[in-house]
Amino acid sequence: MGVNSVTNACAHLQNASRARLGLTSLPNNKYNLRLALALHRAGFVNSVTRAGPHPPPPEALLTFEPEPVTNTNVATRRLWLGLKYWNNEPVMKKVTPVSKPSRLVTATLDELSRVSRGFPAGHLKGLNLGECMFLSTDRGVLEVREALERKVGGLVLCRVS
Template sequence: MSLVHLANACSHLQNASLARLGLTSLPRTNQLHTLLLQMQKFGYVNNVTIGGPAPPPPSGIAPVLSTNPAARGDVSSHVAPRAINTSQPPAPGEAESRDGDGVTQANISSRRLWIGLKYRNQTPVLEKMQLVSKPTRRVWMGVPQLEGLVRGEQQGYVRGLRAVGGGDVC
């Protein structure tokens, strides 16, 4: 498994956080997509959306409920337009979409992952992200070792998670 894309994603997300960007993008690969969905689940990023070279519209990234109670009944106001679009039949010549992400055979090469970064009190929630297993020193771990790591114990070369918010094992 190549770690190049992962390493690049780590650096890129750190740099984007330091630059206080609200939205950034990464190549759409299944590996990065899985990783970022896990990070979203654990609260390190706001949202992960698949889009094209240009960022998706705000409504497609973070659909929000209207503050007007009357308007909440209107589905189109708080559902991503993409979701509405995918309900329509695909355009002629375009392959069927996969997973409802709007990814087709024609546009798959140009798809990117759009990631909403999180900040709190002017500090990024995702401060540091780095590879533990590197091409020069691969690290493999089973569940018992990961449990020890989470408890703060050193496992081989890997130091335990001893800082508050010092990381998660997804």
Template sequence: MSLVNLAHCCSHLQNASKARLGLTSIPCTTLHHTLMLQLQRSGYVSSVTIGGPVPPPPSHLNPILDPADPEYQYQSQSQSSEPSSTNTNTNTNTDMDMEMHTGSNESIITQANIATRRLWVGLKYWNNEPVLQKMHLVSKPTRRVWMGFREIEALARGDASGYVRGLRGVGESMYVTTDRGLMEVRDCVEKRTGGMILCRVNGV
């Protein structure tokens, strides 16, 4: 886990929101991808798409639904019940659209292009203000902050835990890396688990 690269991504997303960009990209890593999906689930970003150095077409920027969402399960069942010929045609058209937009089939990840993978993140705005106002690390490369369940519970209540202040702002979230994966602090309280405090996000 590289906190240096994650700090750069946090600064980039914060600056892109202030610049009123609709779409921006960050390096594609497992940690970045998991965190962006958590941000999307919390409502800070509109879409998360894995692509190449060229922005993907608008048709590829559809929001990714949570597998726990009933709508996701409904769409999965609907797609599986369609005839195989329809699915084949759809996939062929999708690949052709990608090739026409980028000049090559970037949807296939190979050893030759894996280093050029980018995460394309769609930013959200409300009343002409960015939804993602601030984003910064809590743990530093030279000082990683580990907390147990009780300390994280105090943060979720709004109380300070050590030198980390609690969540008191409207639309404020904090993300934690645990042995069960990356979670928001409220999910950590629900599942009674602790971990390393990764970053803090302030919304509108």
């Protein structure tokens, strides 16, 4: 499975944020799940919950016990993401996919260190104030600073600010 679902998820999340939605859903797959968890770690989303076609009630989002995924219900599972807003502005204003199925962009550790300090490297522009970049590495989907901590490079998925 390629980065197609991540690219789609990026566009969907930006649209949902601009539409001021409180809760939105992504297709349930491993890539989306890892990206959603990385966004959660970076503080861009409130909650990540796997549920059916209808979201769990808002008050139960954090304490929700998802039913185990089985062969019978896996096709109807979705990832429900709680979106954040602050000062009448979405916290996740801009979500730009970097890699797409027709062109995968990878970055080495050196490139990442430059980009994270705001300088351009190769095809990548430097990060701006408050901007995050998510990578798919062999340690999972990581934010660029996490990847630098772990000293791993990888496939650049998207930039979020």
